Amino acid sequence: MNQETPDTTLGLSNVNHLERLYDGWFLDYASYVILDRAVPYFEDGLKPVQRRILHSMFENHDGRYQKVATIVGRTMAYHPHGDASIGDALVGLGQKNLLIDTQGNWGNPYTGDRAAAPRYIEGRLTPFAVDVVFNPETTEWIPSYDGRSEEPVTLPVKFPLLLAQGVDGIAVGLSTSILPHNFRELCEASIACLRGKKFTLYPDFFTGGIIDVTDYNDGQRGGKVKVRAKIEKVDNKTLAIREIPYGTTTVSLIESIVKANDKGKIKIKHVDDNTSQGVEILVHLQPGTDPQVAIDALYAFTDCEKSLSPCTCVIIDKHPKFVGVSDILKLNTEHTVKLLEWELANELKHLEDKWHMTTLEKIFIEKEVYEVIKKAKDREQIIRLVREGLTPYLKRLHRQTVTDEEIGKLIEIPIRRISHYDREKADQLLKELEESIATCKYNQEHIIDYAVNHFKNILKKYGEGKERRTQIAEFGKVNAVHVALANQKLYVNRKEGFVGTGMKKEEYLFDVSEYDDLIVFKADGSFKVVKVSDKDFVGKDIILVEKFNKDDERHIYNVIHQDGKDGYAYIKRFNVGGVTRDKDYYMGKNKPGSKILYMSSNMNGEAEVVEVILKPRPRIKLNFEVDFSEVEVKGRGALGNIVSKYPVKTVKRLRKGVSTLGARVLYFDAPSGIVSTQKKGDCLGEFGENDKLLIIKQDGSARVHTMADPILVGSNIKYLHKYDPAQVFTVLYFEGSNFNYMVKRFNLEGCPMTTEFSVVSDHKDTKLIELFATDDARELMEYQVGREVQKEELDLTEIAEVKGYKALGSKFTAKKIKRVSRISPADPFSDGSGESEGSSEDPSLF
Known part of the structure; x- marks a missing residue:
């Protein structure tokens, strides 16, 4: 009986078969x-x-x-x-x-x-x-x-x-x-690993640039590094990028700059790409653009700064494993040691085989063992007779066995070579082989030292020109709010409760950037923080809209508010601090009928005097003065102190106030290049409202900043201090126009207050060497006189007279200077006084 074969073309058995195939295929493919x-x-x-x-x-x-x-x-x-x-x-x-x-x-x-x-x-x-x-x-x-x-x-x-x-x-x-x-x-780290010492490895890129390795985490998952382009200021209108971040190209970098400019985040005229063997991108700025702000804006809004996330996965024992770069280096170093051991073992075998064969040849020729060949009738007999002739001398060998192959090599030695055999040369060769064998065995016994020398030789032979190209530095994140251009206009509809940049028919307030936060106060005593948007409903009856900075602890609001419809009037002073966006906060307890009776925004904690006028009431004084300076600054949630139990008609300001917060204590955070009141970095001391901040950079450029919080000063700072026009500076510098070392002494009376200037000449080859802000300005000079090096200690204050900052200075020697070393201690950032002079003038708002 014939059995029917089931049709499995579209049947279940075929589906199962395909399923098994796909299961296996995917795993094989992966x-x-x-x-x-x-x-x-x-x-x-x-x-x-x-x-x-x-x-x-x-x-x-x-x-x-x-x-x-x-x-x-x-x-x-x-x-x-x-x-x-x-x-x-x-x-x-x-x-x-x-x-x-x-x-x-x-x-x-x-x-x-x-x-x-x-x-x-x-x-x-x-x-x-x-x-x-x-x-x-x-x-x-x-x-x-x-x-x-x-x-x-x-x-x-x-x-x-x-x-x-x-x-x-x-x-x-x-x-x-x-x-x-x-x-x-890597060579140095391998040597340290072999010696059991600690080592640390950080990335280095052929593109150069700057890298922040704070969170590198040994290259493992979860770590990251920030890389930056090196941006130099050519002049006040031009920036040059000569090293780019790893993972970018000049084309992609320029595209990101142009894109940021099109969106209004930065202001540039045009970009030139002169890259050939080396990178050169010239960024031409719009007139009036601060170069330092432009540099930080490039880091904030373009590919001039990128974040890279390493993930170190390698194949170990035919399995993928996630390890750190330190572990990889240890594995590589151990593997190198094994390879060197393997090479030494092979080399030793070759040397011993050569010594063995050379010794056999010496015996074969010197003892005339080859004479037995004449008696032999065939090859087998030749091999047997030669073996018998060598037997008495086998004790001389390290390996006291002779193979047929080795005898075959002996009997194939030409007669000419036998007749011209040089015993001394053979002995010398054997001696050299024995020395090489001894050296090889010594290296096997001291394999770690041998491996160390291996890496030292690599470093010496191939390490020239392979110095680190990427500078390691710590740099903070550029806050986009600090460098973003205020390129949008903000409007408000106070009655209906809308704010935004797209309401062009409403009341104009001020210019903002897309990165700004806004704080909005309403008549019912509520307030909230929102992001800048095209149009946002924040609540009806808006009384105040401002830019908001949660870190500004000196921004104080003075308020008199009524808590509830028939409630008391309270006075309070508060700093908003950290908040949640789009969440309503309240002056009081959010009772129905609450309202703000008086409010002022004070950027530096000023406290005015106001007059409170009550609604008419028998036997009650209807007006009285209130001094906000007598009210303690508390948190935003505090209810405040009672001003009056009776209904208030109105509140008027009588006199402007002064700050009650005292002088600012400023700090310089070098990684981010920001001076602020945030307690981060080096303390610069106390600054009053009328004080100014002087910065001098390593290239000799300088600027006087009026008081603000924060102040963006950038990197490569040589001197950072409270500005004193009478302060005398002493500078040693190399003048590029005449190729001489110059000394100048100057003060900064009459220097620009709003623009950048230079304390040395603007020649491209001019270089600032030392700057002294005290009367102690001593340098150790080393002169090259023929083959002799002469040393001299100089007091630079005796070389030049005090003049204006534009003066060229005095040339002090015709000798060839080899090296200069500072003797005087470095100038501190802070003057250490901790005091600032008072002022009777109103503090300037910023």
Whole structure:
């Protein structure tokens, strides 16, 4: 009986079969992508395509350049993918300037320009790659994908290549992002690791720039670094960017600058890109733009500052693992030690085999063992007779056995070589071999010292020109509110309770930026904080709208309010402090009928005198004065002190007040370049409302700032102090126009109060060396006189007279100056007085 075969074309059995296939295929695919495409192995730090490229280049390495098209074609014998992926990986390796010596247009990593076609460019392995990356004897091999040849499992790299080059890869379910590190620092860290000492590694980028590694977290998940471009002020109208953040190109950076300008976040005229071998982007500013504010705006609104999130995932024992860069360096160092041990073992075997064969040859010739060959009839008899002739002398050998292969080599020695045998030369060779064997054994016994010397040799041989390019610094986050342009107009409809930038038919208040917060007070005694928007309902009967800064502790509101319809009148002074946006807060207890009777906003805690006028009432005084200076400043939630139990008709201000908060204590936060009352950074002392702040930068530029909170002063600060026009400064500087060292003494009477100026000449080669703000201005000068170095201690106050800040100064020597060293102690930021002079004038509001 014939059984019918079920039709499974669309049946359940076929579905189950497909399901099993997909289950297995996905796991196979995920494993393949992780292990064989995206994630590097810790041993050599390479992805498979990179490893195959280098292997094919080494197979054909003869010291000459090879066309990239040829390299790609040869690599395809090992790599089961197209030529495009191989070519891109090859160009990426070449642009890192470590393993491949390039010739031709390999693209520009600064601009993002692509490389020329593979047939037009060439490359070869660098001496470093040949020396450190390859050794067939210490390489584990596997068949290639088609079985026609062998390829390395990993290359025997004796250097932490993974950390030097960095890598990015996206696999199935995970990714890796390892930032590049400095070549020299990696060698030094490996040496420290071998010696059991602590070490710390931070990224270093070929693009240079500045990096904040505060949250680097050893490169592990959850960490981050902030990178910045280096922006220099060429003049008051031009900024120059000569180093860009890692991960950007000049094209993308310029696009972000133009985009920020189009949105009104920064003001620039135009941008010039002069990048070639090095980066040069010139940013031309609009007239009246403060260069320091423009620099910080570039960091806040463009790609001049970026945040990078490392995620260190590598293949260890054929499994992906997340480890820190310190652990990777330790693994690389241990792996290097194992490779060196393997190399020493191979070298020792080669040396011992050569010593063994050289000794056999010496016995064979000197003892005339070769004479037995005449008696032999065939090869087997020759080998037997030679073995018998060597037997009496085997005790001289380290390995007292002789193979047929070794005897075969002896009997094939030409007669000419036997007749010209040089015993002294043979003895010298044996002596050298014995010394090499002893050295090799010594290195095996002292493998750690040998490994240390290995890294020292790498550092000495290949470390020149590989100094750190990325400056490590701590810089705070630029607050967008401080640098954003107020390029939008704010309007209000007080009665209906709307504020926004799109209500152009309503009452205009002031200009704002999109980053500003607003605080809105209403007649019923409630207030809230909102973001600037096109149109926002905040509540009817608005009485006051202001920009809000939660960190401004000196902004005090003076209020007299009525708590409830028939409630008492209360007086209070308060600072708002931290709040939740879009949440209503209240002067009192939010009783129905509550209202504000009087209110003033005081940027520096001023306290005025007002007159309270009561509604007519028998036997009650209807008006009296109230001095806000007698009221203590409390929190925003405080009800306040009772002013009157009786209904108040109105409140009028009689006299302006002065601040009750005392002088400001200012602090300089160097990472963010901000002077403020926030207790962060170096204390500058107390400042009154009429005091000014003087800054002098390392390039000699200076500026006098009127009192504000905060004050954006930037970086590279040489001197930061309360401004005193009579203060005498002493400056030692190199004058670029005449190539002389000059000394000048000056005060700042008549200097600009609103614009930047310079205390040295504006020549491009002029350099400020030392600045003294006290009468102690001593320098140790070292002069080069012929081959002799002469030293002299100078009091600079005796060299030049006190003149205006524009004076050129005095040349004090014709000798060639080799070095100058400051003897006088550095000038402190604060004068230490802790006092500020009072003023009878009204404090200026800001």
